[in-house]
Amino acid sequence: AQSVTQLGSHVSVSEGALVLLRCNYSSSVPPYLFWYVQYPNQGLQLLLKYTSAATLVKGINGFEAEFKKSETSFHLTKPSAHMSDAAEYFCAVSYTGGGNKLTFGTGTQLKVEL
Amino acid sequence: DAGVIQSPRHEVTEMGQEVTLRCKPISGHNSLFWYRQTMMRGLELLIYFNNNVPIDDSGMPEDRFSAKMPNASFSTLKIQPSEPRDSAVYFCASSNYGPQPETQYFGPGTRLLVL
Numbered sequence: 001a002q003s004v005t006q007l008g009s010h011v012s013v014s015e016g017a018l019v020l021l022r023c024n025y026s027s028s029v030p031p032y033l034f035w036y037v038q039y040p041n042q043g044l045q046l047l048l049k050y051t052s053a054a055t056l057v058k059g060i061n062g063f064e065a066e067f068k069k070s071e072t073s074f075h076l077t078k079p080s081a082h083m084s085d086a087a088e089y090f091c092a093v094s095y096t097g098g099g100n101k102l103t104f105g106t107g108t109q110l111k112v113e114l
Numbered sequence: 115d116a117g118v119i120q121s122p123r124h125e126v127t128e129m130g131q132e133v134t135l136r137c138k139p140i141s142g143h144n145s146l147f148w149y150r151q152t153m154m155r156g157l158e159l160l161i162y163f164n165n166n167v168p169i170d171d172s173g174m175p176e177d178r179f180s181a182k183m184p185n186a187s188f189s190t191l192k193i194q195p196s197e198p199r200d201s202a203v204y205f206c207a208s209s210n211y212g213p214q215p216e217t218q219y220f221g222p223g224t225r226l227l228v229l
Binding site: 043 | 118145147156157159162164169170205207209211213214215216217218219220221222223
């Protein structure tokens with residue numbers, strides 16, 4: 001079975017500081033990994049995804065994530081936080097033959113302070 | 115593209131009433147997912163369809179919940195009878211279905227309150 005664990009349900013950073021949101025996965029087969037963002041009162045939207053090509057994946061709004069098989073991690077980073085980044089972030093895992101089903105983590109609420 | 119369309123956006127009903135949530139997936143997508151989001155339980159997959167066929171309904175909480183997809187452009191999630199613990203935001207998402215996992219596109223959600 002596949003699963004993801006997001007460490008830290010709440011993360012607070014100052015505007016301009018590095019954003020680091022942690023995600024560790026568990027998968028018995030090569031995983032496909034996703035990061036989604038949810039702004040208040042909206043649905044989820046894709047930030048980026050890893051599909052076994054390059055291990056460093058760049059997404060929208062300046063976010064990127066690096067797939068590290070040895071650490072079973074797919075942490076999300078952004079060099080400089082902006083107030084508009086305040087949202088909830090979800091990591092998710094899937095795999096080939098899984099019928100397109102995603103297994104989501106519990107989410108990390110990002111707060112950006114002045 | 116209009117994206118995934120859900121209706122209604124908000125629903126307030128009384129316990130025991132029937133509730134029907136509707137979803138129109140993105141044109142051309144052949145996978146459709148229903149999720150429920152609450153503070154306590156987070157984001158839960160209720161059921162998903164590939165090519166209009168239900169594939170996995172193990173997340174449907176109980177027999178009061180049912181979902182249908184009569185054609186490629188429409189799906190419903192019905193709760194009968196509704197209970198206060200069903201209060202949540204219900205999301206529909208759609209994607210292409212293929213050999214590799216594809217991006218799911220989410221609708222804006224239906225916020226359900228059962229009194």
